[in-house]
Amino acid sequence: MKFLAAAVQMLASDDKQANLREAEEKIRHAASRGAKLVALPEVFNWRGDKAEEKRNAEPIPGPTADLMARLARELHLYLLGGSLLEEIPGDKRSYNTSLFFGPDGKVIARYRKIHLFDVQIERGVSTVESETRRHGEEVVVADTEFCRMGLTICYDLRFPELYRALSNKGAQVILVPSAFTALTGEAHWEPLLRARAIENQAYIVAPDQVGHNPKSFATYGNSMIVDPWGRILARAPDMAAIIYAEIDLAYLQKIRQELPALTHRKLP
Numbered sequence: 001m002k003f004l005a006a007a008v009q010m011l012a013s014d015d016k017q018a019n020l021r022e023a024e025e026k027i028r029h030a031a032s033r034g035a036k037l038v039a040l041p042e043v044f045n046w047r048g049d050k051a052e053e054k055r056n057a058e059p060i061p062g063p064t065a066d067l068m069a070r071l072a073r074e075l076h077l078y079l080l081g082g083s084l085l086e087e088i089p090g091d092k093r094s095y096n097t098s099l100f101f102g103p104d105g106k107v108i109a110r111y112r113k114i115h116l117f118d119v120q121i122e123r124g125v126s127t128v129e130s131e132t133r134r135h136g137e138e139v140v141v142a143d144t145e146f147c148r149m150g151l152t153i154c155y156d157l158r159f160p161e162l163y164r165a166l167s168n169k170g171a172q173v174i175l176v177p178s179a180f181t182a183l184t185g186e187a188h189w190e191p192l193l194r195a196r197a198i199e200n201q202a203y204i205v206a207p208d209q210v211g212h213n214p215k216s217f218a219t220y221g222n223s224m225i226v227d228p229w230g231r232i233l234a235r236a237p238d239m240a241a242i243i244y245a246e247i248d249l250a251y252l253q254k255i256r257q258e259l260p261a262l263t264h265r266k267l268p
Contacts, residue, residue, distance in 0.1 A: 001249045003146050005037040005173075006030035007207035008082075009223040009236040009243070012041070012179075014048030014215055016056065020067060022240075023082075030242050031075040036146070037247070040082030041207040041223070042154050042179040043096070048215045053132045057085040057094035060110070065099055073105030078144055082177040082207065083113065083153050085133075093134040098151050098177060100142045108143070111151035112136025115159055125181050125217055139165045147172040147249055150202075154178040157192045160199060167200040167262065172252055176206040185220025190232075198230040201256050203247050210238065228255045 008026045012019045023044055030038045045064045046056045058064055064084050072079040079101040086097035096113040114136050116129040139162065140151045150166030150173070157176055166174055174196065180189050189208075197204045203226065210221030223236040225245035233245035256262060 001146060003036040003247050004034050005203075005205050005225060005245055005247050006033070006035035006039070007205050007223045007225055007234070007236070007243050008038065008040045008044075009208055009210050009221055009241045010041060010044065011209055011211040011213060011219070011240065012044050012047040013213060014046060014052065014056075016046045019045050020064065024067065024071060026242055027071050027079065028075065030244070031077055033244060035077060035244060037078045037080070037173075037205070039080040039175055039177060039205050039207045041209045042083045042177045043085065044082035044177075044209075045084050047179065047209070047213055050132050053085055053094060054092055057087040059087045060097070060099065062087075065107070068099060068101055069105040069107070072101035072103060076103040078102060080151075080175050080177060086112070088134060091134065093132055095136060096129075096133055096153060097136075098153055098175070100149070100151060100175075102144070109140050109151055111140040111153070112138070113153040113156065114162065115155045117155040121183065123183060125183050127217065139169065141166060141169045141171050146247070150174040152176050154180060157196065158188075160196065163196045163200050167202060171200070171202060172249060173203045173205060173247060174200065176204060178206060179209040180220045182218040182220045185222065189220055189222055190224070193224055193226050194230040194232070197226040197228055201228040201252065201259075201262060203227055203252065208236075210236070210240065228252050
């Protein structure tokens, strides 16, 4: 079985309505090209001052989730709503949450980012996500008509045990919506994506934010779709873009049969 996947690369700002208009435009364009899976980047609907995060968090269902549901249903595709800040009643923090919609517009999976980005790197990247965000705890896969897909977000990419847990749950495609920093991305983005694909013999679909947000850090772009052999099937230029690649599940099974590393594991 084969299907076309699309990864949307964009730069979100603190203008939520403008972000949603751009996301809708790109989703519609990808659908017109025949994409059956469209993935948006992390915090695609709003990205601004940390002090404003709580005010811009949304309930689910809510405005952003409702728009994504409508588009998935209208265009009859699987839609990963990148991530949004999910309101937590009674808590000053929010979850960083990916919503995965089926062609009927229903949420088929909800993943809350497990690993929060608390770093201080000498050359200028300093952020503590845990001050305003609460970590999730559940490893999440979604069943689609094509295959089982695993959900992760950005910094999760550095934790191979999460990806192996997704593989153990049967994931053949793993989604990685991100806002990866330009500083770390230059050194780590490609090797991490390719490693996670090779280790788990899975397709990786990784939509990233691109460019400098004056109220946040610069993001790396270079959104990618990587096959189970570690080959980069599509890579975005240094600008807003949509990339496409065919997901070939027969090819995935061929790799797993010819090089059955997943069955050779000796450790838990």
